[in-house]
Amino acid sequence: NAGVTQTPKFQVLKTGQSMTLQCAQDMNHNSMYWYRQDPGMGLRLIYYSASEGTTDKGEVPNGYNVSRLNKREFSLRLESAAPSQTSVYFCASSGGRGSYGTEAFFGQGTRLTVV
Amino acid sequence: EDQVTQSPEALRLQEGESSSLNCSYTVSGLRGLFWYRQDPGKGPEFLFTLYSAGEEKEKERLKATLTKKESFLHITAPKPEDSATYLCAVQWGGNKLVFGAGTILRVKS
Numbered sequence: 001n002a003g004v005t006q007t008p009k010f011q012v013l014k015t016g017q018s019m020t021l022q023c024a025q026d027m028n029h030n031s032m033y034w035y036r037q038d039p040g041m042g043l044r045l046i047y048y049s050a051s052e053g054t055t056d057k058g059e060v061p062n063g064y065n066v067s068r069l070n071k072r073e074f075s076l077r078l079e080s081a082a083p084s085q086t087s088v089y090f091c092a093s094s095g096g097r098g099s100y101g102t103e104a105f106f107g108q109g110t111r112l113t114v115v
Numbered sequence: 116e117d118q119v120t121q122s123p124e125a126l127r128l129q130e131g132e133s134s135s136l137n138c139s140y141t142v143s144g145l146r147g148l149f150w151y152r153q154d155p156g157k158g159p160e161f162l163f164t165l166y167s168a169g170e171e172k173e174k175e176r177l178k179a180t181l182t183k184k185e186s187f188l189h190i191t192a193p194k195p196e197d198s199a200t201y202l203c204a205v206q207w208g209g210n211k212l213v214f215g216a217g218t219i220l221r222v223k224s
Contacts, residue, residue, distance in 0.1 A: 031210040042121075042202060042216035043159070050210040059213065090158055094212065100166055101147035101206035106158035 002026050006091050006107035013081040013114045021076040021110050023091030031094045032074035033104065034058075034066060036087040043090065049074055081114045088112070118142050119205050121215035128222050131192050136218045138203030139185040146210070148186050150179050151202040153217070159202055162188075193222045 007022045025032065030051045035043040035058075045058030047066040055066050063085060065077045074093075078085060088111050094104040122137045140148070147166055151159035163172040165181035172179045176197065178189040188201055198221050204214045 031212075033212055035214070040124075040216070043204075043214040045211070045213055048211060056209065056211070058211070092212075094206075094210070101149075101164075101210065101212070103147075103149055103161040103164055104204070104212055105161070109158055 004091055004093055004105050004107040006089075006110050008110060009108065010111050011113070013078075013112065015082060015114060017081050018077065018079050019081065020078075021089055021091070021112075022073070023075065023107060024073045025093040025105070026072065027093060027095065027105065028071070029093035029095045029105075030071070031104075032068065033092040033094075034064075034074070034076045035090045035092065036060065036085075037090060037109075038087050046076065046089075083114045086112060086114045119203060119213050119215040121201075121203050121218050123218060124216070125219040126221070128190075128193055128220070130194055130222055130224045133189070133191045133193070135190070136188040136201055136203075136220070137185060138188070138215055140203075140205045141184070142205055142207040142213075144207050146206040146208075148181055149204045149206070149212075150177075150186070150188055151204065153200045153202055162201075190220070193220075195222050195224050198222045 004025045033048045034046040049055045049068040052071045091107040092104040095102045150162040153159045163179040200217045202217045206212045
C-alpha cells in the first residue's frame with residue numbers, strides 16, 4: 001500500500017527555471033494538499049483541492065500553480081523558480097465522513113533548492 | 116491573521132518531567148483538530164484527531180484534549196525518544212487544513 005507518493009525527492013533548479021512536482025494517492029481520498037516547510041515556520045498551505053475538479057488558494061500561493069488531474073493526482077508547478085522557493089514541499093491527502101474531517105496522510109517530501 | 120497558534124515555540128524537559136503544549140485556533144465550523152509528530156527529515160506522523168469540546172484521546176505518554184478554542188497535548192513522564200516537533204492542524208469549511216508553526220520538544224536524560 002503506497003499511500004501518498006511524491007516525485008522527485010530532491011531537485012536543484014536555477015533561478016527562472018520551471019518544474020512540476022508530482023503527487024499521487026491510492027487511498028481514494030477526496031482532498032489533497034500542497035505545503036511548504038521552512039525552518040521555524042511549520043507547514044504552510046500553498047494550494048488545496050477539496051474534491052476532484054476544484055482547487056483553492058492557501059496561505060502562500062504566489063509563484064505556484066496546481067492541477068488536480070484526477071482523483072488520484074495533484075501536481076504543483078513552479079513557473080519561474082526563485083531562491084525564496086527553496087524549501088521542503090509536502091503533498092498530503094485526506095478523506096472525510098460527512099461533516100467530519102479525517103487525518104491527512106503525507107508523502108515523503110521533495111527537497112527543492114533554487115540557486 | 117493567525118488561525119492556528121502553538122505555544123511554546125520550544126520546550127526543554129528533563130526525562131520524567133511532565134508538561135503541556137498548547138494549540139489555539141480562531142476558525143469557525145471546525146471539522147477536526149489534529150496532532151502530529153514530526154522527526155527531522157521526515158514527514159508528519161499522525162497522532163490524534165479531536166472533533167468536539169470536551170473530547171480526550173490518549174496514546175502511551177500522550178493525552179490530547181479539546182476546548183472550544185484550544186487544544187492541549189499533555190506529555191506525562193516523557194522519555195528522550197519523545198523528542199520531536201509536535202504540530203497541531205485545524206480543518207474547517209471546505210476541507211481547508213492549516214497547521215500551526217509547531218513546538219520543538221527536547222527531552223534530556
